Amino acid sequence: MVGTIFDIKHFAIHDGPGIRQTIFFKGCPLKCWWCHNPESQNPEPQQYFQTNRLDGQVFTKEKTVGYPISVPDLFQIIEKDRVFFEESAGGVTFSGGEPLMQFEFLEAIVQKCNSAGIHTAVDTSGFTSKKNIEKLSEMTRLFLYDVKIINSNEHKKYTGVPPGPIIENLLWLDKNNINVTLRFPVIPSITDTGENMSALKTLLSQLKSIHNLDILPFHSMSKAKYKRFNQPYKMGNTPPVSDDALWAMKQDFEALGFEVKIGG
Ligand code: SF4
Numbered sequence: 001m002v003g004t005i006f007d008i009k010h011f012a013i014h015d016g017p018g019i020r021q022t023i024f025f026k027g028c029p030l031k032c033w034w035c036h037n038p039e040s041q042n043p044e045p046q047q048y049f050q051t052n053r054l055d056g057q058v059f060t061k062e063k064t065v066g067y068p069i070s071v072p073d074l075f076q077i078i079e080k081d082r083v084f085f086e087e088s089a090g091g092v093t094f095s096g097g098e099p100l101m102q103f104e105f106l107e108a109i110v111q112k113c114n115s116a117g118i119h120t121a122v123d124t125s126g127f128t129s130k131k132n133i134e135k136l137s138e139m140t141r142l143f144l145y146d147v148k149i150i151n152s153n154e155h156k157k158y159t160g161v162p163p164g165p166i167i168e169n170l171l172w173l174d175k176n177n178i179n180v181t182l183r184f185p186v187i188p189s190i191t192d193t194g195e196n197m198s199a200l201k202t203l204l205s206q207l208k209s210i211h212n213l214d215i216l217p218f219h220s221m222s223k224a225k226y227k228r229f230n231q232p233y234k235m236g237n238t239p240p241v242s243d244d245a246l247w248a249m250k251q252d253f254e255a256l257g258f259e260v261k262i263g264g
Contacts, residue, residue, distance in 0.1 A: 003105030005074070006039060006066040006097070010081060014264040016121035016142055016181075018090025021081045023074065025096040025106070026066040030125050031160040032148070033234040034187045036222045039065045040097035041231075048228050065229075071108045078113065091119025093144070100128040100136070110139045123183075126166035133169045143180045144214075144264075145170060148191055150199035158190055167203065174207045181212040183264060186241050186249065188218060197252070204256050213253050214264040217241045 007024040009015075015022045027043030028035075039046065045066035052059045078092050085091050092113055099106050099122055106122070113120045121142040126133075137143070147170070148163075149155040155163040173180050184200070186192050204213075219240055226233035250260045 001071045001105055001108045002068045003071075003074070003102045003109070004043065004045065004066050004068050006045075008077060011084065012093065015093040015095060015123060016091065016144065017119070018088035019081075019084045020090045020093050020121070021078055021085075022093045022095050022123075023078075023099075023109075025094060025099040025102055027101040028096055028098040028125070029101060029127050029161060030098065032185075033158050033190065034185065034218055034238075036219070037097070038222065038225050038231050039229055042066075043097075043101065046229065050228075071105065071112055074109055075112045075116075078109075078118065079116065082116075082118065085118060089119070091121065091141070093121040093123055095123035095144075098125050098127065100124055100132050103128075103132050103136075107135070107139065110136070114139060126169045127161055128165070128169065130165075130169060130172060133172060137173065137176065137178045141179060143173060143178065144183055145173070145180050146183050146185070147200060147203070148185060148187075149196055150203060151196065154190075154196070158187075170203075170210075171206075174210050177209045180210045181214060182210060182258075183214045183216055185216045186218060186246065188238050188241055192241070192245070192249070197249075201252070201256060204253070204258065211258055213258045213260050215246060215249060215253075215260060215262045216264055217246055217262070 004026040005023055006026045009022040012020045012022040028041045045064050047062055047064055050061050050063050110120050120140045121144055122140045123144040125146050152162050223233055246262050253260045
């Protein structure tokens, strides 16, 4: 079984409990305007040119983002960090892109980690079939689950897909007491509008077993990547969200009974 990934981050501390290794899968069905990893969206490996300047000279090199890897080869890399997982109650997080887009590969590597006693988390947009969510919930220990925009037209406009399956899957996970940490990207004038915040709070107040939420503030550091991959950057000169606004939002969510972290 072979999958396509584009990066592996060692010693990650914001993608689940403890010290983690985060594996970034290539391919995502969404096209969020603010995506911090635009190179993750295309499921295939992509060529690009990297330009470096040295002593007034410009050097350009062709590079590829994304590569195929087998389950045993990936597991070998994961296992090398096992001591850090054990010391910190950490593990491995499958992210992307959307890891559920390569469902069979994801399933195979999660099962391999389970047999070796390594904790797994899956970072997902939730835009997948109910069957996939149900199957994965029997295997993985934690979902990091995005909630973005509740209004259907707005969600379609800013991500390219409707929110229906995402919300349905979330309600199913909640009903079945599956371990979920929600992740809310705060995107100025898109996800933090009064209308969206109010609709989001209504959804959150319906949840019975999910009580953790990470607030992920927008940043524009990925702007250069859009240029590199010839993708339009639609966020213009959107400024970062102020600390005051983030703290106010944190308090709002805490008032609904959530344990809230800023930054994941
Ligand atoms: S779901 Fe995540 S990876 Fe996919 S486009 Fe949106 S921000 Fe990017």
